[in-house]
Each structure stands twice: as structure tokens, then as C-alpha cells.
Amino acid sequence: MxxxxxxxxxxxxxxxxxxxxxxxxxxxxxxxxxxxxxxxxxxxxxxxxxxxxxxxxxxxxxxxxxxxxxxxxxxxxxxxxxxxxxxxxxxxxxxxxxxxxxxxxxxxxxxxxxKVAYDKESKMLLSNISHDLRTPLTAIKGYVEGIRDGVASSPEKLDKYIRTIYNKTMDMDRLLDELTF
Known part of the structure; x- marks a missing residue:
């Protein structure tokens, strides 16, 4: 110039x-x-x-x-x-x-x-994570209430509820592992 x-x-x-x-x-x-x-x-x-x-x-x-x-x-x-x-x-x-x-x-x-775009993406990610964690948590809550209310009256049904609760906690654990890596 x-x-x-x-x-x-x-x-x-x-x-x-x-x-x-x-x-x-x-x-x-x-x-x-x-x-x-x-x-x-x-x-x-x-x-x-x-x-x-x-x-x-x-x-x-x-x-x-x-x-x-x-x-x-x-x-x-x-x-x-x-x-x-x-x-x-x-x-x-x-x-x-x-x-x-x-x-x-x-x-x-x-x-x-x-920065605005990054903040928007972060908010969306947190919303998705919250939803993904809430789904198994809601299932666990429902099965625990079923056990407390006596819906799982037989040992087989109780075992099924406990396995489902365990599987849902494993799903949550896997989701958390995916977030940290």
C-alpha cells in the first residue's frame, strides 16, 4: 500500500x-x-x-x-x-x-x-445430558416405588425389579463415562 x-x-x-x-x-x-x-x-x-x-x-x-x-x-x-x-x-x-x-x-x-454460539451449544448439551440422565432415573424411581408399595410381591418379580434398577444405574454410569471422555 x-x-x-x-x-x-x-x-x-x-x-x-x-x-x-x-x-x-x-x-x-x-x-x-x-x-x-x-x-x-x-x-x-x-x-x-x-x-x-x-x-x-x-x-x-x-x-x-x-x-x-x-x-x-x-x-x-x-x-x-x-x-x-x-x-x-x-x-x-x-x-x-x-x-x-x-x-x-x-x-x-x-x-x-x-462465544454466543458456544454458550448456546453448551446450553443445548446440558439440556440433552439432563434428559438422558433423567430417563433412567425416572425408571429407577418407578421400580423402587413399586418395591415399596408391594407391587413386586413374589421373589421373581422382586429380582426382576432389582435387575432393572441395576441395569438403569449401569446405563447412567455409561452415560457419565461418555461425558468424561
């Missing part, structure tokens, strides 16, 4: 150097074309003022405006808003800073979106 050249040296050479040359010539009494010294100083001053105003406009356009945009973008991020775009139309150092800031904002937004 080609960097934009600064206008400061141009403004300096266009305004200040000719003015200083005219002032020096005025004091040496060697002004060409017999121009009065006061007029030389007056026109030199006008050149400096016009150059200064132009330089101020440049500073506002290429420095102040991008810094204000950058400050507004910082406030947006501080307030939690990542859904905006920092427009950059300069190749100066401040423009590069704004582009880097925009890249940081994009990465922060992507990271926040990934």
Missing part, C-alpha cells in the same frame, strides 16, 4: 520560505522591480495567512476528523456495540490506525458471535 505524502513540507515551502526571502531582501534594500518594503511585507503576510488557513484546513481534514471518528468508534465499543463500521479514507498514519482499529472491531465482533 502506497502511503499518502504529507502536505506539511509543501505548505512550508510555499508559504514560509518565500516570505522569509522577501523579508530578507526588504531589509537589504535589494527588492527587485522597485516594490516598496511595506508592500513586500504585506503580501508576504498575506501569503503566510493563506498558507496557515490552508494548513489548518488540512490538519482538520486529515487529522482531527479521523480522530473524532476513531473516538466515536471507541465509545461505541465501550458501550458494547460492535455493529458499526469505521469508514477510513486516508492512507496517513492516522488512517492506518483507524484501519487497524476497524480490524480489531471485526475480530471482537467475530469473537463475541463465537
Amino acid at each position: 502506497k502511503a499518502k505524502k504529507s502536505l506539511v513540507p509543501v505548505m512550508f515551502s510555499v508559504t514560509l520560505v518565500p516570505f522569509l526571502l522577501l523579508v530578507l531582501m526588504a531589509f537589504e534594500e535589494r527588492i527587485p522591480w522597485n516594490i516598496p518594503r511595506d508592500e513586500v511585507l504585506f503580501f508576504g503576510l498575506i501569503i503566510v495567512v493563506v498558507g496557515g488557513v490552508t494548513l489548518c484546513g488540512w490538519v482538520f481534514q486529515d487529522v482531527i476528523r479521523p480522530l473524532r471518528s476513531l473516538q466515536a468508534a471507541m465509545k461505541e465499543i465501550r458501550d458494547g456495540n460492535l455493529d458499526f463500521t469505521l469508514e477510513v479514507d486516508s492512507d496517513s498514519e492516522i488512517g492506518m490506525l483507524c484501519r487497524d482499529f476497524e480490524e480489531m472491531r471485526i475480530r471482537l465482533k467475530e469473537s463475541a458471535e463465537e
Whole structure:
């Protein structure tokens, strides 16, 4: 990327150097074309003022405006808003800073979106695990209540209930093993 050249040296050479040359010539009494010294100083001053105003406009356009945009973008991020775009139309150092800031904002937004997706997946996983553990637990609870209420009155039925309870606890144990590995 080609960097934009600064206008400061141009403004300096266009305004200040000719003015200083005219002032020096005025004091040496060697002004060409017999121009009065006061007029030389007056026109030199006008050149400096016009150059200064132009330089101020440049500073506002290429420095102040991008810094204000950058400050507004910082406030947006501080307030939690990542859904905006920092427009950059300069190749100066401040423009590069704004582009880097925009890249940081994009990465922060992507990271926040990934976190939301991860949290959603985690919540779904916990819901599924809860459901998978609740199913055998409900069966165990039902068989234990059957034993307590005397539904398993014969030794064969009692043995069947106990085996079912054991198998359901083994199912839960297997589910927990799957979660940890």
C-alpha cells in the first residue's frame, strides 16, 4: 500500500520560505522591480495567512476528523456495540490506525458471535445430558416405588425389579463415562 505524502513540507515551502526571502531582501534594500518594503511585507503576510488557513484546513481534514471518528468508534465499543463500521479514507498514519482499529472491531465482533454460539451449544448439551440422565432415573424411581408399595410381591418379580434398577444405574454410569471422555 502506497502511503499518502504529507502536505506539511509543501505548505512550508510555499508559504514560509518565500516570505522569509522577501523579508530578507526588504531589509537589504535589494527588492527587485522597485516594490516598496511595506508592500513586500504585506503580501508576504498575506501569503503566510493563506498558507496557515490552508494548513489548518488540512490538519482538520486529515487529522482531527479521523480522530473524532476513531473516538466515536471507541465509545461505541465501550458501550458494547460492535455493529458499526469505521469508514477510513486516508492512507496517513492516522488512517492506518483507524484501519487497524476497524480490524480489531471485526475480530471482537467475530469473537463475541463465537462465544454466543458456544454458550448456546453448551446450553443445548446440558439440556440433552439432563434428559438422558433423567430417563433412567425416572425408571429407577418407578421400580423402587413399586418395591415399596408391594407391587413386586413374589421373589421373581422382586429380582426382576432389582435387575432393572441395576441395569438403569449401569446405563447412567455409561452415560457419565461418555461425558468424561
